[in-house]
Each structure stands twice: as structure tokens, then as C-alpha cells.
């Protein structure tokens with residue numbers, strides 16, 4: 384046992400070393416350069432951290448920007464100034480490299496729009512597979528099984544935490560028409576992301 388452990392560790396380290404760390408190092412460098420640019424040019428007004436408020440109240444914290452744009456939109460926005468034109472925002476010109484660095488930094492602060500869309504799409508697939516033969520899972524059709532409430536009503540009724548817990552631990556409805564199920568954490572996140580899209584506010 385004592386002899387085989389270090390060997391195993393070596394193999395595990397050696398395999399990904401061929402490709403992954405190189406990529407990760409590039410990304411880390413880009414993000415670091417983005418942070419440097421942001422600290423010089425943006426931190427006066429925008430919060431650049433994962434928590435906290437912006438120094439200038441009207442400027443969205445960068446982590447909020449990460450939620451509203453996907454990376455391509457942001458790079459384009461930085462390049463042509465569209466996403467950021469505002470009387471209070473200084474005019475500034477960036478190179479393509481700087482736009483990409485800033486974008487990589489912004490995106491490192493939170494899940495981007497595209498991530499959320501991917502999650503929601505996966506959540507939809509999961510519900511379609513396991514639940515849609517009884518529950519309506521979209522915004523307006525009736526449930527195939529009239530006794531099963533449409534999920535748009537379920538999200539309106541339960542608070543998100545309760546729903547998350549129920550999905551992870553299984554829902555006891557006291558109704559034997561409903562099969563038992565419990566989802567692993569990744570699936571719960573995806574399902575919640577989809578259910579969020581059903582909320583009308």
C-alpha cells in the first residue's frame with residue numbers, strides 16, 4: 384500500500400499535465416491582466432469583487448455585468464463602446480487583447496449568461512425526461528395528468544430553497560401516483576435554473 388500510493392499520485396498528475404495546466408495558465412494570465420486594467424480604469428466607479436457595493440452607486444458591480452452578457456457580447460461591447468456608453472462613463476478605447484482580458488476578468492466573477500442558459504436547458508431536459516408525462520413543464524400548456532400541478536404553479540407556490548431541498552431529498556407528496564425521485568446536486572442546480580425561467584414577475 385505504502386509503495387503504490389505515491390505511484391498512483393504520479394500517474395494522476397502526469398496525465399492532465401500534458402494539456403490542461405497550459406490552458407489554465409493562459410486563462411489565469413488573461414484574467415490577471417483584465418483585473419489590472421480594471422483596477423486602473425474602472426475601480427473608481429465599479430465594484431470588482433464577488434461581494435460588496437460599487438463606489439459609485441449607479442455603476443453595476445462587475446459580477447452583475449457577468450450575469451447580463453455573454454463573453455462575445457462583452458468583447459464586442461468593449462470594442463465598439465456600445466455596451467458601456469453612458470454620460471458618467473469616460474470614453475475609452477481598448478485593443479482587442481484588452482477587451483478580451485477585461486471580459487475574462489468580468490466573467491471570472493460570476494456565472495455568465497451563457498452558463499445559465501446551458502444550465503436551464505439541461506434542467507428542462509431532466510424535467511422532460513422524468514416529470515413531463517404528468518406535469519406541464521412549460522409556460523402555458525395544461526398538465527397531461529390533471530392532478531399534477533403545472534411546474535409554473537409549483538414555482539409560484541414554493542420558495543426556491545424549499546424546492547431545492549425537495550429536489551435533492553425527494554418529494555413526499557403523499558400521493559402514490561407520483562414516483563419517488565431525488566436528484567444529485569448538479570441536476571438540482573440545472574432544474575432550479577430552468578424553473579427560474581418559469582417565474583413571472
Ligand code: HEC
Nearest residue numbers: 424425427428441442443448451466467469471472473485
Ligand atoms: C466614472 C465612473 C465609471 C468608470 C470609471 C467606469 N464606469 Fe462602467 N459604468 C458606469 C455607470 C454609472 C454605468 C451604468 C450606466 C447605465 O446604467 O446606463 C456603467 C456601466 C457599465 C457597463 C454596462 C453594464 C450594463 O449592464 O449595461 C459596463 C459593461 C461597464 N460599465 C464597464 C466598465 C469598464 C470595463 C470600465 C473600466 C474600463 C468602466 N466601466 C469604468 C460608471 C463608470
Ligand code: HEC
Nearest residue numbers: 513514517528530531532537554556557558560561562564
Ligand atoms: C406519474 C405522474 C407524475 C410524475 C411522473 C411526476 N409527478 Fe409530481 N405529482 C404528480 C401528482 C398527481 C401530484 C399531486 C400530488 C398531490 O396533490 O398529492 C404531484 C405533485 C408534485 C409536487 C408537489 C406540488 C405541490 O403543489 O405540492 C411536486 C413539487 C412535484 N410533483 C414534482 C415532480 C417532479 C420534480 C417530477 C419529476 C422528477 C414529478 N413530479 C414527476 C404526478 C407526477
